[in-house]
Amino acid sequence: MSLLKQVILLIAVLVVTVCLQPINSTAHILSQTADTSAVEVRLPSEQQLDTYSQQNAFDYSQEAVANESFISKVLRWLFSWFGDIMQNPTAAIIFEIAAYLIFISLLILLIQQYFKGNLADMMTKNKVHNGLPATKEAGPLVFDELNALINKAIEQNRYRDAICHLYRRSLKQLAEAGHITWKKDKTNRDYLYELSTENMRSLFQDITRYYEYAEYGHFPFDQELFGTVHQRFKQLHKLISDQN
CATH class of the missing domain: 1.20.120 (Four Helix Bundle (Hemerythrin (Met), subunit A))
Structure with a gap:
């Protein structure tokens, strides 16, 4: 195997290793023991709530969008659905693994095409x-x-x-x-x-x-x-x- 092909293989291995690091990190976080210490809940007084409610920075009300198109509704539903799924740690890992598998598959395909000479022939x-x-x-x-x-x-x-x-x-x-x-x-x-x-x-x-x-x-x-x-x-x- 030529030196150039050995370098390409080494780069591919490094890329795959780096890509898998976030998956390992996420699995490590999920494997940690949950924090069971007591939580001290502090509630603001009625006077503080009234003061804050008068400030625009604390106005969280959302008005319905008038004449929202069908496409906008579908996109908003998809984003909301995807956000709900990603809040699930298991689903987030599955999506992450799927994304990396697609990337690795494309990388392997490119390397195979290069070794066969088809990639260089397409470029020239x-x-x-x-x-x-x-x-x-x-x-x-x-x-x-x-x-x-x-x-x-x-x-x-x-x-x-x-x-x-x-x-x-x-x-x-x-x-x-x-x-x-x-x-x-x-x-x-x-x-x-x-x-x-x-x-x-x-x-x-x-x-x-x-x-x-x-x-x-x-x-x-x-x-x-x-x-x-x-x-x-x-x-x-x-x-x-x-x-x-």
């Missing part, structure tokens, strides 16, 4: 249409056409375009050799997990990263760097040929 729109990545030239091409595009891009020093065409050719080679299955809306990460050998997965992961840099990251490739990248494509091509 790295979708594969008709079995080919969304490069500038749409539609599947035969090997001769792809080879011509690759050679032309290299001759014109358009190394980013050359990497995109090399990647499309690699996908076609893998599919025709039976290592992957083309399918509409599959991601490049989906193809990665279809590969059966570690060496092939490692090479495909490398060329996928270079392709994403070239197609979506607009990373500048010079002749020297392209030579290194091109060598990885050649290694994958040789590995595919050797296993057939």
Whole structure:
């Protein structure tokens, strides 16, 4: 597991631990022994009550809202009902646990999507249409056409375009050799997990990263760097040929 994924898992564990702290605190409060000490009740005199009743600050009377709409009545009833439920300690804990379970479930779902590569692909729109990545030239091409595009891009020093065409050719080679299955809306990460050998997965992961840099990251490739990248494509091509 990569360092980045280990850090994400550690953050997830810390978040879950922090979220569960209020639940533990509430349970601790409920488990405490009730206070049975005597309570001294002090009542104000009639004169004090009359004095206070004349002050606006102690006027607690509520006037009915005129022409209250049906929606307002429903909302007021819901808020009142929810408030009554939350006054019950057991119900409050149930609602609290439910809220945290929903949050944890969403967090786990996001982590799973990241590990599968779908989250990163959605963020970069790295979708594969008709079995080919969304490069500038749409539609599947035969090997001769792809080879011509690759050679032309290299001759014109358009190394980013050359990497995109090399990647499309690699996908076609893998599919025709039976290592992957083309399918509409599959991601490049989906193809990665279809590969059966570690060496092939490692090479495909490398060329996928270079392709994403070239197609979506607009990373500048010079002749020297392209030579290194091109060598990885050649290694994958040789590995595919050797296993057939």
